[in-house]
Amino acid sequence: MDNNKLKLYLFKIEQIPALLYLFKWLIICTFLGAIAGSVSAFFLVSLDWVTAYRESHFWIIALLPVAGFIVGISYHLYGNSVVKGNNLLLEEFHTPKKIIPFRMAPLVLFGTLVTHLFGGSAGREGTAVQIGGAIADQFTKILKLSNRDRKILLIAGISAGFASVFGTPLAGGIFALEVLILGRIRLDAIVPSFLAAILADYFCKIWNVTHTHYHINSIVEMNPQNLLWALLAGVIFGLVSMLFSKSTHFWSDLFKKHLKYPPLRPVIGGVVIAIAVYAIGTTKYIGLGVPTIVDSFNISMNSYDFLLKLLFTSFTLGAGFKGGEVTPLFYIGATLGNALIWFVPLPIDLLAGMGFVAVFAGATNTPIACTIMGIELFGIESGVFIALACSTAYLFSGHSGVYAAQIIGSPKSEKFDDEKGIYLSDIKDKRKQK
Numbered sequence: 302m303d304n305n306k307l308k309l310y311l312f313k314i315e316q317i318p319a320l321l322y323l324f325k326w327l328i329i330c331t332f333l334g335a336i337a338g339s340v341s342a343f344f345l346v347s348l349d350w351v352t353a354y355r356e357s358h359f360w361i362i363a364l365l366p367v368a369g370f371i372v373g374i375s376y377h378l379y380g381n382s383v384v385k386g387n388n389l390l391l392e393e394f395h396t397p398k399k400i401i402p403f404r405m406a407p408l409v410l411f412g413t414l415v416t417h418l419f420g421g422s423a424g425r426e427g428t429a430v431q432i433g434g435a436i437a438d439q440f441t442k443i444l445k446l447s448n449r450d451r452k453i454l455l456i457a458g459i460s461a462g463f464a465s466v467f468g469t470p471l472a473g474g475i476f477a478l479e480v481l482i483l484g485r486i487r488l489d490a491i492v493p494s495f496l497a498a499i500l501a502d503y504f505c506k507i508w509n510v511t512h513t514h515y516h517i518n519s520i521v522e523m524n525p526q527n528l529l530w531a532l533l534a535g536v537i538f539g540l541v542s543m544l545f546s547k548s549t550h551f552w553s554d555l556f557k558k559h560l561k562y563p564p565l566r567p568v569i570g571g572v573v574i575a576i577a578v579y580a581i582g583t584t585k586y587i588g589l590g591v592p593t594i595v596d597s598f599n600i601s602m603n604s605y606d607f608l609l610k611l612l613f614t615s616f617t618l619g620a621g622f623k624g625g626e627v628t629p630l631f632y633i634g635a636t637l638g639n640a641l642i643w644f645v646p647l648p649i650d651l652l653a654g655m656g657f658v659a660v661f662a663g664a665t666n667t668p669i670a671c672t673i674m675g676i677e678l679f680g681i682e683s684g685v686f687i688a689l690a691c692s693t694a695y696l697f698s699g700h701s702g703v704y705a706a707q708i709i710g711s712p713k714s715e716k717f718d719d720e721k722g723i724y725l726s727d728i729k730d731k732r733k734q735k
Contacts, residue, residue: 326493329440329454334461334500337433341465341501342508344410344432348425351418352588359584361419365575368419369567372412373621377564380408383435384563386623387427390434391706394455394481400442405435412623419571420578422587422613423624425466430625433462433501453490456481457497464498465505467627468512472674473498479667480704483725484711486669513591515598515657517679519648523686530645531655531686534638535693538656541637542663542698545611545630549703552619563621570620574613586613590632594657597635598650607637626703627661634660651686654679659690663698666707700728 355361376384383389383405393401413428437458441451456477464473474495478487521527556566578587585593586609596602614629638656642649654675662671668691675687696713705726712718720728 323492326453326457326496329444330457330461330493330496330500333433333437333440333454333457333497334465334502335504336436337429337458337461337497338465338501338504338506339508340406340410340432340436341429341462342505342510344413344425344428345466345505345510346508347414348417348589351414355418355420355588356584362575362578362584362587365419365421366568366571368415368421369569369571369620369622370564372415372623373564373567375408375412376621379404383408383431385706386431387704388706390431390455390459391481391704391708393438394452395706395708397448397451401435401438403435403439406432409623413625416617416622416624417588420584420587421571421574421617421622421624422590422610422629423617423622423626424589424614424628424630425625426463426627427625428623429462429466430459431462433458433460433465433497437461437497453493456487456490457493460494460498461501465501467674468502468506469674469677470495470498470502471677472670473502475673476665476667476670479670480665480707482710483666483700483702483707484709484713513595515595515654515678517598517648517650517654517683519650520682521648521651527647527686528689530647531689532693534641534645534647534652534655535659535690536697537641538634538637538659538690539663539694539697539699541607541611541633542630542660542694543701545615545626545633545660546664546698546701546703548611548615549618549626550705552616556620567621570616570622574617574620577613581609586610587617589628591628594628594632594635597639597653601642601649602636602639604640604643607633607640610636626664630661630664631657634658647686651683654683655686655690658687659694662691663694664703666695666698666702666704668692668695700725 382402409428409431416423434455437454440454446454460473460477463476464470477494478491481487560566590610610629610632634656635653638652639649641652645652658671658675662668671691672688676684700717702725707725709720709723712721
């Protein structure tokens with residue numbers, strides 16, 4: 302057999318191109334994981350520092366309006382092209398236009414740290430995902446990748462950022478595949494997505510960065526009675542997910558309508574938040590709120606904690622401060638689950654764990670990733686309850702979500718089949734036309 306025939310024969314074997322594909326993405330994801338994981342490590346350490354400083358210097362919250370202006374003017378002058386944040390990543394995936402500017406990474410990192418230092422209520426997932434996506438897209442330019450490979454690279458960047466900031470590589474890998482299109486999973490990018498997630502998490506941990514641990518110790522039998530209680534809890538989690546999404550969009554629309562100059566929005570928002578924090582006399586509802594999340598697994602909390610955190614976070618993000626939504630969603634879900642103990646006869650730590658991931662699932666429309674996250678964080682023993690809560694919350698959150706650039710791939714009900722293929726942000730306009 303001559304060389305040409307041998308080459309033709311080898312490339313007809315499906316596993317040979319697959320091996321080359323694997324080798325290519327292993328190299329790319331190693332570099333991506335090393336950079337994204339290291340930046341996430343720096344971000345997490347910095348976040349701990351600014352949080353500790355704020356908690357020991359309560360007076361600094363009075364400067365939140367000044368911090369708001371700094372964040373607002375930074376994006377107004379240098380970040381108009383990246384102000385959409387996570388939604389820009391999704392839009393570039395669906396309708397590619399140009400490489401995401403690298404400035405997205407330092408701007409969102411700076412904006413998030415300033416938001417947390419001075420007392421805004423925000424998370425960290427959005428920051429890590431934007432950093433991962435912005436870093437990943439630079440490889441498109443360097444390696445001159447095709448449009449198909451660029452889409453895969455964006456997925457890898459999202460998974461790298463998510464996995465490294467939460468220490469959940471499996472959930473991170475699935476989240477990036479699931480978040481792009483509501484009701485669909487992009488399995489064509491599954492290998493790069495998992496590679497990037499696992500490697501980014503590995504490189505983050507190399508820097509001795511630790512993640513918060515949560516525990517569900519009380520596991521009950523899955524019988525018909527507990528099944529119904531789990532479904533009821535899931536319905537409530539889903540409705541609160543929808544409330545959070547709609548509240549965030551409401552505040553954002555309100556600020557844009559009445560304040561045309563973007564840098565002024567977080568200034569006014571900062572004034573309101575600072576006054577509210579001093580009025581209630583506690584920092585419990587600002588920042589990440591991790592101590593409260595941990596406590597919700599063990600002790601009875603105020604029944605209104607979830608509602609105040611929802612209000613503070615939706616207002617903070619709607620006003621134009623930077624950060625993610627996921628950790629506040631963890632807070633809202635865990636404290637809501639804690640409050641359900643008053644009429645749902647399931648263990649308090651199990652309810653808190655179910656709410657922790659289910660409210661997140663409903664608000665981001667990623668029930669599978671959230672189920673896997675729950676298993677990674679809490680153990681397989683609670684997996685059945687976690688899956689029921691996440692899937693039911695996803696169903697009852699409706700066609701809403703924190704990511705307006707999600708496209709509806711498979712509607713949650715056949716009643717909404719005519720909304721297939723449109724952005725979540727366009728649903729309201731489409732329904733008005735009917």
